[in-house]
Amino acid sequence: MEQRQVIIVGGGIAGAATAWALAEAGCTAVTLVEADAQPGTHATGRNAAIQRTAIPHAQLHPLARESAAFYRHPPAGFCSHPLVEPVGVYLTAPQGADADHTQQWIENPAFAEGGQEVSWDQVQKAHPYLAPREAKAWFFPEEGIFDVHAILHGFLHLAQLAGVDFRWRCPVTLLCQEQEVLGVQTPDGPLYAQQVLLAEGGWAGRLLPPTNPHRFDVRRRHLVVSGADSRIHPHSPVVWNLGADEFYFRPESGGMLMSACDHHPVSPQQGEVLDREILGLVAEKALRWLPGLDNLTAAHAWAGMRTFPQQPGFHLGADPHYAHLYWAAGLGGHGITCAPAVGRVVALQLLEGGCGLPFNRRSAAPLLRG
Ligand SMILES: Cc1cc2nc3c(=O)[nH]c(=O)nc-3n(C[C@H](O)[C@H](O)[C@H](O)COP(=O)(O)OP(=O)(O)OC[C@H]3O[C@@H](n4cnc5c(N)ncnc54)[C@H](O)[C@@H]3O)c2cc1C
Structure with a gap:
């Protein structure tokens, strides 16, 4: 034995x-x-x-x-x-209830350390193709x-x-x-x-x-990477927009890795299967959040499981x-x-x-x- x-x-x-x-x-x-x-x-x-x-x-x-x-x-x-x-991480939240809620926990040392409140202009400087927004933003330079x-x-x-x-x-x-x-x-x-x-x-x-x-609750999330685009700086910071319209993006392989932050419950058998509707949602959010990056095409997409107790x-x-x-x-x-x-x-x-x-x-x- x-x-x-x-x-x-x-x-x-x-x-x-x-x-x-x-x-x-x-x-x-x-x-x-x-x-x-x-x-x-x-x-x-x-x-x-x-x-x-x-x-x-x-x-x-x-x-x-x-x-x-x-x-x-x-x-x-x-x-x-x-x-x-x-490259640094920006956490952002639209003005109003989302920003107030985010500010509350981000200023609590039990939940966050090392973030500096910055203006949306600073986020836009790092990503000039971003849409103008009424939002609060915090920068975590070491992440x-x-x-x-x-x-x-x-x-x-x-x-x-x-x-x-x-x-x-x-x-x-x-x-x-x-x-x-x-x-x-x-x-x-x-x-x-x-x-x-x-x-x-x-x-x-x-x-x-x-x-x-x-x-355990298994939730599927999709990621899409766009084709390479010279407008995207390969070392620009991550931007993670919190709140009801959650969306994050960061540079990847010359293009942009993006998620619409979908979180549908699935079985493990379905956990890595792509859903076209979600890919459409990523495209829709990309257009809305990154209007200066028109004609962005998807090069790769995949899905994975986030598992929660x-x-x-x-x-x-x-x-x-x-x-x-x-x-x-x-x-x-x-x-x-x-x-x-x-x-x-x-x-x-x-x-x-x-x-x-x-x-x-x-x-x-x-x-x-x-
Ligand atoms: C789309 C997406 C984006 C994410 N983004 C981030 C991020 O930016 N930052 C971050 O920190 N985290 C992120 N995560 C979360 C992170 O990926 C997971 O929390 C982490 O990978 C979970 O690791 P794990 O080892 O628990 O699971 P897994 O990596 O899934 O490993 C479990 C392993 O167990 C094996 N296994 C299962 N059953 C058996 C069995 N009976 N016998 C033998 N082997 C078995 C499986 O084959 C598998 O390889 C993301 C997750 C997803 C899906």
Whole structure:
């Protein structure tokens, strides 16, 4: 019977960051199993790569701040080039209720730090094709655009060097308990461990019995990248317009990456399927927000899943109902921004719960069956 200390289900940023944090703490009898042939093909490989630490949630903002420090000074061997291009991020909101609400939380240090209030003219100076607007704006000069590929592979590389074992093309089909040991069924056969971490992104909770108390809300979001256009400066800041008419954009590959911030609930099967209506909405918002960029054409479009737990915040750490089971799930729209801190927090709970200690046969109750 093959037995590990921790099995991590899911090779996105949540699983990778936790694998790294466990290895960093000396817990290396860890196997990460990923259904796909390579890591990061779902939400982690389909996001907008925007670092935005201003988040109106008292659990998430500190995680984002801690992670920002990590990204500025990653550990030796993580990556040989900067992980964030600090082009700056503008958060804006139309005058009225949206601006008042945004101002309230943005000036609260529990939710935002380092932002300076600026005029709309300043935003327009950075993006001259923007429509004139009655809006409030704040600038976060140190934030910007992630190199998500480098971040994911930095975590995996250091975890692998420390001895963490990875299994790609290895979907877990069953979560079970045998002889008081937690186990997962995979095409390579069963794997057993003292602890199992669920980091399954949009599939969170799917391995648990239908009666389990955890519910996740999977929301699809589309991103569109325009063709290259000489009017777009490749290092101009991100602009994220909050409020009822939410829309964000940033330079990408010579063009503009844009989202209409759609958030329709979907099943994981539909989570990456493009909806033409939403693509039309992006085009409509682009015309309205960026009138100076007429004749912009779409070069690429894709969709991905943002997964939310029922309670606002992330779903992290020891499961209150099932012994030996842990979570790094429900990272919503901030998973890359917060990943290093998520990894640290979850690894700490795994360590406190037994990882690194001699194998302990505390009985898991109630019995889990997928
Ligand atoms: C359009 C979009 C834009 C976003 N923009 C940003 C942004 O600008 N900034 C930011 O910080 N965040 C952003 N996010 C959010 C961020 O991408 C996610 O929070 C993060 O990637 C979630 O990572 P994860 O590891 O939880 O999920 P995933 O990356 O989806 O990884 C989960 C993995 O688990 C695997 N898996 C599932 N079930 C099993 C199983 N049974 N067996 C084995 N493997 C399994 C899957 O194959 C998958 O690879 C965005 C998300 C989307 C969709």
